[in-house]
Amino acid sequence: MITQNQQLELEKVYTSRLLLLLIIIVLVLLVLLVYFYQRRKIAIHEKGEELNRLGLRLHEHESLMDRNNAYIAELEAQIAEGREASDQLGEQEETLASLRKENDSLRRDADRLRKEMEKLRLPSEESGGTERIAAELRQTRQENEELRIRMLERYPELSSLHAHPVYLQAEGMSRLRQICDTVYGGFCRRLSQSVPSLSEYEVELCCLIKLRFTVGEIATLLGISPSSVSTSKHRVKKKIYSCLGITDKKSLDLWAWEA
Numbered sequence: 001m002i003t004q005n006q007q008l009e010l011e012k013v014y015t016s017r018l019l020l021l022l023i024i025i026v027l028v029l030l031v032l033l034v035y036f037y038q039r040r041k042i043a044i045h046e047k048g049e050e051l052n053r054l055g056l057r058l059h060e061h062e063s064l065m066d067r068n069n070a071y072i073a074e075l076e077a078q079i080a081e082g083r084e085a086s087d088q089l090g091e092q093e094e095t096l097a098s099l100r101k102e103n104d105s106l107r108r109d110a111d112r113l114r115k116e117m118e119k120l121r122l123p124s125e126e127s128g129g130t131e132r133i134a135a136e137l138r139q140t141r142q143e144n145e146e147l148r149i150r151m152l153e154r155y156p157e158l159s160s161l162h163a164h165p166v167y168l169q170a171e172g173m174s175r176l177r178q179i180c181d182t183v184y185g186g187f188c189r190r191l192s193q194s195v196p197s198l199s200e201y202e203v204e205l206c207c208l209i210k211l212r213f214t215v216g217e218i219a220t221l222l223g224i225s226p227s228s229v230s231t232s233k234h235r236v237k238k239k240i241y242s243c244l245g246i247t248d249k250k251s252l253d254l255w256a257w258e259a
Contacts, residue, residue: 047120050120054113054117054120057113058110058113058117061106061109061110065106065107065110068099068103068106071095071099071257072096074253075099075253079092094249094251095253095254098250152183155179157175157176157179158179161176165213166221167223168222176207177203177204180207180210184210187207191206195239195243195244197239197243198236198239201222202236204222205232205233205236206236206240208221208222209256209257210256210259215229215230233252233253234252236252237252237255240252241255
């Protein structure tokens, strides 16, 4: 026979065990909640990192397309103005076709990146960081371009020479080289150091190309014929590409604009 005291003792043990079991269950649930919360947090972080990576790639693609569009516009203007230089025209049209083809490829890749980003889209409160980074990148790109334009606007002689090109004396050419080095991070100086075989005339030619002067304008500025400009550009291109080991078929203009 189980006495009343023994019965009470058994009930106390049973209650203690039941309470302990409940505590264990609660602890297990808490551990699982923490685990799944951390997993979700890690997944969101990984999504954010992937979105940032895709956003940066998309920004690079958009920057390249903007750059190519600017080059295309400038080349089209040069072609419209300098059709008498048939050899240069062929090279420019080939470069145009290459740029348009590259833009088509970049556009398709950008569309693919946008679709991937759409799949990874986070809730609005979690995607704010990614959207902010994308906005900052766009703003930085715009500010850099505006800064370059403002720097060029500081030199009214450039606009004047583009509108009404005249033969440049040594002092005028020296001034353009100074402007080119100021706006484009020492372009002429870097070019002379990288390709020491270039003559002063050839460096000046590259300087004028860098400053977006057309074949016709360069011919007037240097006091030579457009065909002589084309011949000189071909010679300079061979020197630069050979010295720097460039195998790309892009034109000298395009190389100079990117340098």
